[in-house]
Amino acid sequence: MSKSLGFLSIATGLCFLVAGIVFGTLGGIFYLFPQDLRDLLPFTKLRPLHVSSIIFWILFTAIGGLYLYLPKHKNRLATKLGLGQYMLLFTAAITILGCYVAGIFGGREYWEYPPVLGALIAASFVLLGINFYKSIRHKPATEPWPVYRWMWFSGILFFILSFAESYLWLIPYFKQNLVRDMAVQWKSYGSLVGSWNMLINGSALFVMEKISGDKTAARKPLTYFMFFLGLFNLMFNWGHHIYSLPVSNTIRYTAYIVSMTELLILAKIIWNWRSSLTHAKKHSHILAYRFFTAADIWILLNLVMAILMSVPAINLYTHGTHITVAHAMGTTIGINTMLLLASVCYACKRFLGDFTASKLKLLNRGLYLSNFSLLIFWVALIGAGISKTVLQTGNPNLPHALLMQQLVPWFVGFAVSGFGIASGIILIIWPLLASILNRKNKQQLQKRQLQPS
Amino acid sequence: MADRIISTSFGIKLIYGSLFVCFLFFTAFVYTSQVPDTTSLPTRELALQGKHIWQKQNCGACHQFYGLGGYIGPDVTNVISAKGKGETYVRAILTHGTATMPNFNLTLKDIDALVAFLQEADKTGKSERHHFMADTYGQIHPKGNKPPQK
Ligand code: HEM
Numbered sequence: 064m065s066k067s068l069g070f071l072s073i074a075t076g077l078c079f080l081v082a083g084i085v086f087g088t089l090g091g092i093f094y095l096f097p098q099d100l101r102d103l104l105p106f107t108k109l110r111p112l113h114v115s116s117i118i119f120w121i122l123f124t125a126i127g128g129l130y131l132y133l134p135k136h137k138n139r140l141a142t143k144l145g146l147g148q149y150m151l152l153f154t155a156a157i158t159i160l161g162c163y164v165a166g167i168f169g170g171r172e173y174w175e176y177p178p179v180l181g182a183l184i185a186a187s188f189v190l191l192g193i194n195f196y197k198s199i200r201h202k203p204a205t206e207p208w209p210v211y212r213w214m215w216f217s218g219i220l221f222f223i224l225s226f227a228e229s230y231l232w233l234i235p236y237f238k239q240n241l242v243r244d245m246a247v248q249w250k251s252y253g254s255l256v257g258s259w260n261m262l263i264n265g266s267a268l269f270v271m272e273k274i275s276g277d278k279t280a281a282r283k284p285l286t287y288f289m290f291f292l293g294l295f296n297l298m299f300n301w302g303h304h305i306y307s308l309p310v311s312n313t314i315r316y317t318a319y320i321v322s323m324t325e326l327l328i329l330a331k332i333i334w335n336w337r338s339s340l341t342h343a344k345k346h347s348h349i350l351a352y353r354f355f356t357a358a359d360i361w362i363l364l365n366l367v368m369a370i371l372m373s374v375p376a377i378n379l380y381t382h383g384t385h386i387t388v389a390h391a392m393g394t395t396i397g398i399n400t401m402l403l404l405a406s407v408c409y410a411c412k413r414f415l416g417d418f419t420a421s422k423l424k425l426l427n428r429g430l431y432l433s434n435f436s437l438l439i440f441w442v443a444l445i446g447a448g449i450s451k452t453v454l455q456t457g458n459p460n461l462p463h464a465l466l467m468q469q470l471v472p473w474f475v476g477f478a479v480s481g482f483g484i485a486s487g488i489i490l491i492i493w494p495l496l497a498s499i500l501n502r503k504n505k506q507q508l509q510k511r512q513l514q515p516s
Numbered sequence: 517m518a519d520r521i522i523s524t525s526f527g528i529k530l531i532y533g534s535l536f537v538c539f540l541f542f543t544a545f546v547y548t549s550q551v552p553d554t555t556s557l558p559t560r561e562l563a564l565q566g567k568h569i570w571q572k573q574n575c576g577a578c579h580q581f582y583g584l585g586g587y588i589g590p591d592v593t594n595v596i597s598a599k600g601k602g603e604t605y606v607r608a609i610l611t612h613g614t615a616t617m618p619n620f621n622l623t624l625k626d627i628d629a630l631v632a633f634l635q636e637a638d639k640t641g642k643s644e645r646h647h648f649m650a651d652t653y654g655q656i657h658p659k660g661n662k663p664p665q666k
Contacts, residue, residue, distance in 0.1 A: 097588060097616045105618065107574040110586055168574040172585060175574055207525040213532075228543075239564065242551040242640050245582065250546055284519040291522075291531055298539040306656055307648065308582050309641035311549040317542070319655060376650035383583025383591055383643075452645075459646055460599070463590040464616070 065130050066414060068145045072127030073407055074499045075153060076120050077492050080400070082160070083116035084485040091478035095471070105166070111175040112163045117395060118173065119156045121259050124403045126152075126191060128266035129215055131410050133198045141194055148190040155183035171232070171248065178230060185226055192219045209281040210290045211272070214265030217294055218258050225254035246310050253301020260399070261297070267355070267402045270409045274348045285331075292327060300325075303373040307382060315375070322373030325366060348412060350426055354405030357434050361397025364441070365390065380456075385473075386448030393441045396484065397434075404491060411498045422494035433487025436480045443476030552640040559632040566633025569626050578617070582643045589617060593643035596635050603631055 090109045093100050130145060159176040162168070169177040195215065208216075229251035231237045237244050272281050280286060302318020368390060372381050381387065408426070412418065418426065447470045454466055521527035557563065570576065578589035585591075595601050610627045613619030622630070641658065642648075648656045 094588070101616060101618050106586070106588055107577045107618075110577040111574065169568075169572055171571060172576050175571075175577075207523060207528055213528070237547075238567070239555050239560065240551055241554065241567075241581070241637055243547075245584065246546060246551070249584070250543075282523065284522045287522045287528060291535065294532075294535060298535065299542060304584065305582065307643055309552050309658070311545075311551075314546060314549065316655065319653075374654045375656040376654040379645055379648055379650065379656050383580055383587075385587060387583075388587065456645065459644065464614075467588075 065135075065142060065145055068142070068149060069127045069130035069410070070414075070499050070502060072123050072130060072149060073410070074496060075149075076122075076124030076127060076403075077407070077496050077499075079116045079123060079156065080120040080488065081492060083113055083120055084488055086113035086116055088478075088481055088485045089113075091474075091481040094474045095478050097467075107168070108163050108166060111168070111173075112160060114173055115156075115159055115163070115175070119152075121263070121395070121399055121403065122152065123156075124407065125218070125259055125262040125266065128269075128403075128406050128410070129191070129195070129262070131414070132211075132266060132269050133195065133215070135198075141197060144190050144194040144197070148187050148194065151183050151187035151190065155180055155187065158183075173252065174229065178233060181226070181230055185223065188219060188223050188226070192223065195219055207282065209269075209272070210286045211265040211268040211281055213287075213290055214261045214268070214293075217297070218261035218265060221254050221258035221261065221297060225251045225258055229255065242309055245308055246305055246314065249304040250301050253304065254297050257293070257297030257300075261293070263399055263402050263406075264293070266406045267358075270351060270406050271355070273413075274351060274409065289328065289331065292324060296321060296325065303375075303378060306375045306378050319373065319375060322370065325370050325373070328366065348409055350412070350418070350423070350430075351405045351409040353427070353430055354401050354408060357430065358398050358401035358405065360434075361393065361401065361437075365393045365397060368393070368445075380452045381448060384448035384451045385444045385470075385477075389441050389444035389448060392444070393437070396437055397441075400488075401434075404495075407495055411495060415498050415502055418494060418498065422498070425490050425494050429487045429490030429492075431487070432490065433484050436483025436487055439480035440477060440484055443473050443480060447473035447477065554636050554639055557636060557639070559635065562629050562632040563636040564633075566629035566631070566636075569622075569629055570633060573620050573622075581637055582641075591643055592634060592637070593641075594638050596631075596638040603635075606631055606634060 086109055089104055090106070090113050093104055093106055093109060097106070126148070159180055162176045162180070167177060168175045170181075174181060199212070229248065231247055231251075232244050237247055268281055268286075272278060299317055299321040302314050303322050306315055306318070368386075371377050372386065372390065450470055450473060451466065454461055454469060522531065554560070554563075577586045579585050580587070580591040581593045583591060595606055596603060607627055609617065610620075610622055610630060620626075647659055649659050650656050
């Protein structure tokens with residue numbers, strides 16, 4: 064739709080990623096010295112600063128992809144809508160982080176800011192939706208939409224619906240009843256995560272199509288089937304968060320059964336496994352391919368764990384432990400972040416030209432360092448989770464402070480490998496941001512070179 | 517046949533529409549399905565204030581209800597009815613903080629409200645593992661009686 068806007072959004076996203084990993088690393092340090100840092104680095108501020116920065120990294124970069132990959136429609140309204148969307152989200156993001164620093168809360172987990180600020184985020188997505196519609200309308204479809212367009216559409220639609228749903232607690236009917244409130248809260252969060260997965264996966268599919276040159280892949284019946292399976296899970300798969308909540312059995316069984324359909328996704332991944340790996344070597348967008356391959360591995364690992372955790376009898380032991388954190392960060396770093404970085408690498412190379420050899424070196428080092436560290440990080444969190452379960456099951460009355468003390472070795476692994484992830488990701492962000500920020504200079508240079516002297 | 521439906525515009529819209537309708541019905545069900553009712557408790561208003569304070573202080577960064585929240589601190593769903601804990605213990609912690617938990621300088625009114633909120637949460641059910649058992653399908657159920665409805 065608009066390259067400038069696309070890269071502006073992506074550059075903003077990359078800055079939030081830097082912020083996110085810095086706050087995350089501080090959070091890791093807090094885990095090691097919770098008593099000494101109690102008042103110096105309040106965790107009430109660190110946690111939302113970390114998680115919200117990460118959410119804004121995902122949102123800005125996923126939306127940036129849309130601006131780059133959607134059909135162009137040159138009219139002034141589109142630019143105004145796009146800029147309006149960007150400004151709203153940017154204002155929201157900065158104000159929200161400012162509120163956290165000042166200790167002003169009022170919302171709930173993941174959206175801890177005062178609820179009025181949510182209106183800015185919602186309005187921003189409404190503008191994005193209008194812009195999307197105009198861009199699609201501009202080029203009437205003669206054939207079915209490719210799957211990635213359905214994914215983008217669903218991403219925007221369900222973000223707006225679920226985001227609104229996550230504010231139903233403002234209404235007394237929901238607010239007054241803790242259990243209903245929590246059920247609706249986690250219903251909306253499940254779909255919200257599903258909605259940005261749709262945006263990210265849509266762009267990933269789009270990029271894969273462009274790299275492989277195979278236009279049929281995004282239009283095959285099996286691809287549509289997988290899309291619908293994803294949509295089905297977005298709608299109905301959230302209940303595994305709340306197995307222990309005293310809600311209706313219908314909700315709990317639906318969650319259980321729907322979660323098991325993910326086995327089909329797993330089967331498909333294993334089916335495609337070898338072909339996707341051999342494909343990788345042949346192509347010129349090797350860097351993007353490497354990020355895709357990393358994401359592939361993380362999809363496999365996380366999916367196996369997620370399916371296990373969705374069996375209520377197993378969930379009983381993993382729920383409320385750091386295994387949940389392993390799942391949350393394993394998926395947001397290993398899958399979402401790797402796919403987004405693949406898309407950014409592709410976009411930089413395609414629209415801004417090849418990376419220099421020294422930048423490529425940094426990018427590759429960052430890729431390996433972050434993924435290797437993530438593996439240790441993930442294992443350490445799972446280890447902490449299993450230990451906690453074993454300790455609690457052995458002695459349900461164990462004081463919390465003693466319990467945490469025994470988990471410290473795992474937390475050391477977590478904090479140190481977290482530092483590794485952060486360093487790896489900085490190595491990746493640096494050359495990407497430099498490419499984007501140099502864009503203007505480069506374009507001017509090219510123009511000058513083209514002019515006859 | 518299925519292949520053909522899923523690769524036409526009409527087929528895709530039909531499947532999408534049907535899924536969406538199911539989603540709406542399920543949503544309506546979730547919003548209205550039965551949950552442990554605490555709205556008739558006399559401390560209802562106070563508990564609601566407590567919930568606001570919980571959110572304003574972001575206690576959820578470290579604590580969980582039913583296992584959901586941050587993990588620096590313990591799950592507090594049943595701290596009121598836990599053996600050796602209870603209201604007096606909670607009041608002491610809220611007044612002074614602990615080695616890890618900051619002192620939030622809460623007023624007595626804030627503490628009353630937070631206690632009412634925790635009491636209400638306690639009445640909705642049990643969250644600890646040993647209160648559940650698994651059936652042959654792998655689904656879990658609260659042991660013994662269902663959680664109190666009133
Ligand atoms: C791209 C990088 C990262 C992403 C996408 C990410 C994402 C997340 C998410 C989604 C959560 C919420 C987890 C939950 O609610 O269960 C979280 C929590 C957290 N993350 Fe990260 N994270 C990243 C990097 C890091 C790093 C490098 C560290 C350093 C150790 C870190 C430390 C933490 C901590 C301490 C928490 C809070 C856990 C708790 O509630 O006790 N994160 N992160």
